[in-house]
Amino acid sequence: MTRTAPTTPASPAPATNGAPGAPAAPLLSARSLYKTYRLGRVDVPVLRGVDLDVRRGEWVAVLGASGSGKSTLLHLLGGLDRPDRPAPPSAARAESGRPAGRIAFDGRDLAELSARELDRYRSESVGFVFQFYHLLPELRVLENVTIAAMVRYGRFGFARRRAEVEDHAKALLGSFGLSHRLGHRPAELSGGERQRVAIARALMNDPPVLLADEPTGNLDHATGEAILDEIARTRYAAGLTMVMVTHDREIAARADRVVRLTDGRVA
Amino acid sequence: MYQSLLTRRYLTSKIMPLLAILAVMLCSALVLTTWSIMGGFLVMLLKIGREMEGDVSISWPTVGFAHYERLIEKLESDPLIDAACPVIETFGVIVLPDDRQFGVKIKGIDERFARVAAYEQSIWWKPISEPLPKDRAREDVRLDPEWWSRRARMMASDGRIDAAEIAQYRPWEQMLADGLNLRERDPMTGAVVPAVVLGIELSGFSERLPNGTYAPADIAGRRVSEGGFTLKSGFIPNGSVTLTVLPMGPSGRAVGAVSARLPVANEFRTGLFEADKNTVLIRLEELQRMLNMDEAERLVEAPPPADPYATEVDPDGRERAPQRAASGIEPARVTTVLVKGAPGTDPEAVRARCLEAYAAFARELAGRVPSADQMHRTIQTWERQQATFIGAVKREIAMVLFLLLFISFVAVFLILAIFWSMVSEKTKDIGVLRSIGAGRLGVAWLWLRYGVVIGVAGGVLGSALAHAVVWNINPIHEWLGRALGLVIWDPSVYYFPEIPHEVIPWKAGVVLLGGVAFSVLGALIPAVKAARMDPVRALRFE
Numbered sequence A: 001m002t003r004t005a006p007t008t009p010a011s012p013a014p015a016t017n018g019a020p021g022a023p024a025a026p027l028l029s030a031r032s033l034y035k036t037y038r039l040g041r042v043d044v045p046v047l048r049g050v051d052l053d054v055r056r057g058e059w060v061a062v063l064g065a066s067g068s069g070k071s072t073l074l075h076l077l078g079g080l081d082r083p084d085r086p087a088p089p090s091a092a093r094a095e096s097g098r099p100a101g102r103i104a105f106d107g108r109d110l111a112e113l114s115a116r117e118l119d120r121y122r123s124e125s126v127g128f129v130f131q132f133y134h135l136l137p138e139l140r141v142l143e144n145v146t147i148a149a150m151v152r153y154g155r156f157g158f159a160r161r162r163a164e165v166e167d168h169a170k171a172l173l174g175s176f177g178l179s180h181r182l183g184h185r186p187a188e189l190s191g192g193e194r195q196r197v198a199i200a201r202a203l204m205n206d207p208p209v210l211l212a213d214e215p216t217g218n219l220d221h222a223t224g225e226a227i228l229d230e231i232a233r234t235r236y237a238a239g240l241t242m243v244m245v246t247h248d249r250e251i252a253a254r255a256d257r258v259v260r261l262t263d264g265r266v267a
Numbered sequence B: 001m002y003q004s005l006l007t008r009r010y011l012t013s014k015i016m017p018l019l020a021i022l023a024v025m026l027c028s029a030l031v032l033t034t035w036s037i038m039g040g041f042l043v044m045l046l047k048i049g050r051e052m053e054g055d056v057s058i059s060w061p062t063v064g065f066a067h068y069e070r071l072i073e074k075l076e077s078d079p080l081i082d083a084a085c086p087v088i089e090t091f092g093v094i095v096l097p098d099d100r101q102f103g104v105k106i107k108g109i110d111e112r113f114a115r116v117a118a119y120e121q122s123i124w125w126k127p128i129s130e131p132l133p134k135d136r137a138r139e140d141v142r143l144d145p146e147w148w149s150r151r152a153r154m155m156a157s158d159g160r161i162d163a164a165e166i167a168q169y170r171p172w173e174q175m176l177a178d179g180l181n182l183r184e185r186d187p188m189t190g191a192v193v194p195a196v197v198l199g200i201e202l203s204g205f206s207e208r209l210p211n212g213t214y215a216p217a218d219i220a221g222r223r224v225s226e227g228g229f230t231l232k233s234g235f236i237p238n239g240s241v242t243l244t245v246l247p248m249g250p251s252g253r254a255v256g257a258v259s260a261r262l263p264v265a266n267e268f269r270t271g272l273f274e275a276d277k278n279t280v281l282i283r284l285e286e287l288q289r290m291l292n293m294d295e296a297e298r299l300v301e302a303p304p305p306a307d308p309y310a311t312e313v314d315p316d317g318r319e320r321a322p323q324r325a326a327s328g329i330e331p332a333r334v335t336t337v338l339v340k341g342a343p344g345t346d347p348e349a350v351r352a353r354c355l356e357a358y359a360a361f362a363r364e365l366a367g368r369v370p371s372a373d374q375m376h377r378t379i380q381t382w383e384r385q386q387a388t389f390i391g392a393v394k395r396e397i398a399m400v401l402f403l404l405l406f407i408s409f410v411a412v413f414l415i416l417a418i419f420w421s422m423v424s425e426k427t428k429d430i431g432v433l434r435s436i437g438a439g440r441l442g443v444a445w446l447w448l449r450y451g452v453v454i455g456v457a458g459g460v461l462g463s464a465l466a467h468a469v470v471w472n473i474n475p476i477h478e479w480l481g482r483a484l485g486l487v488i489w490d491p492s493v494y495y496f497p498e499i500p501h502e503v504i505p506w507k508a509g510v511v512l513l514g515g516v517a518f519s520v521l522g523a524l525i526p527a528v529k530a531a532r533m534d535p536v537r538a539l540r541f542e
């Protein structure tokens, strides 16, 4: 499977630990993100001007309490949802000249993408890993991984690449020690195995960015550690850029850089 | 691509879609079965009508028209016309060997009738080498070339039947020939005499078996005037019947009844119950003679004189008004000429040619035959003659199908409900698909495609069910009759003793497409719901 060349990090070397004033444009950048949920007549502001830059190959952990808006932020970064717009007028911000509510991937504003391009962005540029695995229960393990390629290539494209795709999926699953589980249903797997399958699915299309939403939140400590080891290993091997949200300090500590999400802002 | 994989997996792991398939299957089977049977009824009616009556009939009822041989000659010179034959159609009373009597339709025909109508096929008592499709036990007496002689010997040894009757037994080949000729050799005198051929349901002597064959009754009783019974062979082609007809005078008034006792040469079966129940075929010349429609010297009414005050002198030398009765040779007449078009010709085209031919004929014989204008309305295809009835049947089919379609709409709602609940159940999966890059259209297509698959599966299964039911409708009907005493298809109401049992492929195709359309319709709203789903909410869905 070939990668989209421009988004491939030139060197998978670990980034310097959040050094201020780092050169090179960030791969993923968020500016003044606002998200307010409406519950009946009450507005529940969740994100109140989040700014975040993630450089190529960097592993950023977003640490925040439960309900602080971590998942919401990840959904925005992954193009599953759009930030509020226009951003609530804030004189100070406007004066500072920042563009309001902007997410850019590799320099491209997600707000400018059509629905179809956004679908493509989710398919090719990012991979999601969820706390509750979210595998499709009717599909077998191998199909749960290859489905990402089916969505990406469509009927004929997939048919052409079928062997290649399946080899890649098998290699990914093999690297997570699941070679003997290809024909099983998700219900027949343990939590750790399911999460490994979900990670393989997220990596199926070789996205430059992995977005992980408390990937170990539903696993026991030992399994969680093992999964994190695997994620770290894969990241180095593939040169992945990674945003992982968690409420667990210890887990966050494994990242290159930790940012805190409090009161709807990143500090 | 992922849509087909998921469709396959959802289909094999869920019970709900199977219910949806069942609903589509039952609805399409219902519609296709009804359509096939009712449509088959109409097709059979038209087919048998054409087989019996040819494509077009040219008729001048009751008094008939003369010089028909000239007309037939003209018609047959047309390349679009295969054959034409003269026919007399009238009504009369028949007296059967057991003295039952009732009104019947009488048709005078000659050998040429077999060229226009499928007459030879309809003659029942004839040699056959292969049993009828449903006659698996080979019960048909016609399969036995020696049946007639065995029967004659049996009757003779029995001693209950007189020798004259036994002498009537003829080989199947002879019976067929006699049926075609409508003549029979009298076994006593050796003279060839005109005969009749009866519709097979008319006498009721032969019993129709469920396998489609007829079993001749052994014996029929006959009451004699002194009291008591004599016995007759129940094989009707060995008996004779008495026919009574009413010849019409020139003014259209009956001039007295004429009766004749005629041997029965054979029986015929068209499959149209009405015709088989009350039609008697007779040799044309004999009927012409009975109805005074043959060529003969007769007193005819002369046209009124040009001068109303003219006088003439009578044989006694006195003056008197001119006598309007004159004696002259009157040509033979028939009421109808039946016409058969060349194979594959549209009956309407044949009718147009008949109109032309008749116009030429009427010009040639102006004043001696009904004019082309008068005849215009009576030169008709069988379908047009029966237009009121056929139209009613067609409208009834349309109405029933419309009602069934309406009822089938229930299936749309059923599918909607099933799909709605499946989409709700699969909310999280939809969120997952969106998160790995599936678009709204792709998600909508997943459910629409699922609807198509359910429609195709339900339609194909329904079509198979309908085929099974329609092909076996007669055994099913018989079974219903035996088990529940339920006889829905009464031949005297529905014209045919058998329920039509053919499925027309294009109808099956239409019903299949309809099933798919209904399924897609039912899947449409759930598909839109799935497509409009917010992926984030879908992922958070518990």
Ligand SMILES: Nc1ncnc2c1ncn2[C@@H]1O[C@H](COP(=O)(O)OP(=O)(O)O)[C@@H](O)[C@H]1O
Pocket: A037, A038, A039, A044, A046, A064, A065, A066, A067, A068, A069, A070, A071, A072, A073, B537
């Ligand atoms: N669709 C929604 N409608 C209303 N409130 C929501 C909705 N989705 C999330 N929230 C609220 O937004 C807040 C942030 O949610 P979330 O991003 O899931 O936080 P976290 O992932 O940090 O636990 C929570 O208080 C949650 O109740």
Ligand SMILES: [Mg+2]
Pocket: A070, A071, A072, A213
């Ligand atoms: Mg969360």
